[in-house]
Amino acid sequence: MKLRLNVTMIGLGVALMSSAPVLAINLLPPESSADIVDTKTAETLVALHDRREIQPWTMPSHGELPTGEQGELIAYGMKILTYTSRYIGPYAPEKMHRYSSNNLNCVNCHQAGSSGMPGTKPFALPFVNVVNDYPKLDVKMMRIYTVEDRILQMCGTGSVPFAKDSREMKAMVAYMTWLGSKAKRGMGMEGAGLEPISMPARAASPQTGKTLFEQNCAACHASTGVGTRQPDFDQGGGYVFPAIAGDDSYNDAGHMYMVPLLTRFVHANMPLGSSAAAPILSINDAFDISAYVNSELPRKHFASRTTLYPDPLFRPEGFAIPELFPGDRAAYEASRFGPYKTSNP
Structure with a gap:
C-alpha cells in the first residue's frame, strides 16, 4: 500500500x-x-x-447558514441527520432512498446541543470538527477512511446502495463541513468524541445495573431496551426514544458494545437532560448500567467480529469477544465487565 x-x-x-x-x-x-x-x-x-x-469548542450558528443552493444543501443534510429514519431509513417514503439498515436517527447518538443542530453537543460524538479529522485511520479495520467512507460504513447497508455522489451524501458532508468551517484542520477540539473519564477499578455489576436501568432508563427505552416508537414508525417515523437493544441497535461488535465506551456516553448524556458538565448519573452507575445493557439485553450478532482489530496492538481492552480469550474465562470476564486486573500474573 x-x-x-x-x-x-x-x-x-x-x-x-x-x-x-x-x-x-x-x-x-x-x-x-x-x-x-x-x-x-x-x-x-x-x-x-x-x-x-x-x-476551543467553536461552531457556526443558524444565522450563519449561507444562502442559495449551498445553504439549501446544508439544511437538507441537517434534516437527514435529525430525521434519518424518515429520509434514508428502511421505511423511508422514497424507496430509492432506503440506504440505512436501521430505524434510528443519527441525532440519537450524535446529539443536538443548545443550538438544536445535530452533532453539536459536547462529548456526545459531535460532528463539529469531524471533517477536519479526516482522512483518518480506523484501527478497528486498520484502514484509512474519508468522511464519505465513514458515512457509508455506518449507513450504507440498507436495501438500496448508498452512492458517494448521491444528494443525501453530499448534503450530510456539506453540513459537517459547515460545522467545521471555524475550526483548524489538523487540530483536535474540546468536547470532541466521548467524555474522558477513568473507569472504576472493579468489575461492573449487571445485577446492580439492571436495577439502575429500571429506575433511570426503562421509561424511555422500555424494559427490554427496544425503545419507544413514533406512531408512524412503519412510514419512516422512527423512534421517540431509540432502541438500545434488538435489531435497530448496535450489534455485538459495535463500538458501544465495549463497556468503557458506553459508560463514557451514558455518563455524559443519559438520562435525557444530562451533560458532561452536569451529569445525572455517577460514573459508577453508568458503568453498571452499561454492563447490564451489553450483557443482558439481546442484540444482533456480527458473524465476522473476530476479524475486527486485526492488529492486537491496537485492540481496546474492553473489546470483549470470547473467541479472543480461548481457555481464559477470567481474562474474558475482566474485559467484558471492566477492563480490570485479574489476580493472575
Whole structure:
C-alpha cells in the first residue's frame, strides 16, 4: 500500500503537551479505502493524532447558514441527520432512498446541543470538527477512511446502495463541513468524541445495573431496551426514544458494545437532560448500567467480529469477544465487565 503523507513540523502551545516541536500530519485521500495500514504506519499515525494541539469548542450558528443552493444543501443534510429514519431509513417514503439498515436517527447518538443542530453537543460524538479529522485511520479495520467512507460504513447497508455522489451524501458532508468551517484542520477540539473519564477499578455489576436501568432508563427505552416508537414508525417515523437493544441497535461488535465506551456516553448524556458538565448519573452507575445493557439485553450478532482489530496492538481492552480469550474465562470476564486486573500474573 502506498500511503501518501504530508508531514510538517509544528510547535505545540498547550499546557498538557511538551513545548518541543512534534510531527503534525495531513493525510491525503488514499488510493482506496480498502488499503490496509501496517503496524509501523499505524503507530505513527496514532501517536501523531494523540499529540495534536487542541482548539476551543467553536461552531457556526443558524444565522450563519449561507444562502442559495449551498445553504439549501446544508439544511437538507441537517434534516437527514435529525430525521434519518424518515429520509434514508428502511421505511423511508422514497424507496430509492432506503440506504440505512436501521430505524434510528443519527441525532440519537450524535446529539443536538443548545443550538438544536445535530452533532453539536459536547462529548456526545459531535460532528463539529469531524471533517477536519479526516482522512483518518480506523484501527478497528486498520484502514484509512474519508468522511464519505465513514458515512457509508455506518449507513450504507440498507436495501438500496448508498452512492458517494448521491444528494443525501453530499448534503450530510456539506453540513459537517459547515460545522467545521471555524475550526483548524489538523487540530483536535474540546468536547470532541466521548467524555474522558477513568473507569472504576472493579468489575461492573449487571445485577446492580439492571436495577439502575429500571429506575433511570426503562421509561424511555422500555424494559427490554427496544425503545419507544413514533406512531408512524412503519412510514419512516422512527423512534421517540431509540432502541438500545434488538435489531435497530448496535450489534455485538459495535463500538458501544465495549463497556468503557458506553459508560463514557451514558455518563455524559443519559438520562435525557444530562451533560458532561452536569451529569445525572455517577460514573459508577453508568458503568453498571452499561454492563447490564451489553450483557443482558439481546442484540444482533456480527458473524465476522473476530476479524475486527486485526492488529492486537491496537485492540481496546474492553473489546470483549470470547473467541479472543480461548481457555481464559477470567481474562474474558475482566474485559467484558471492566477492563480490570485479574489476580493472575
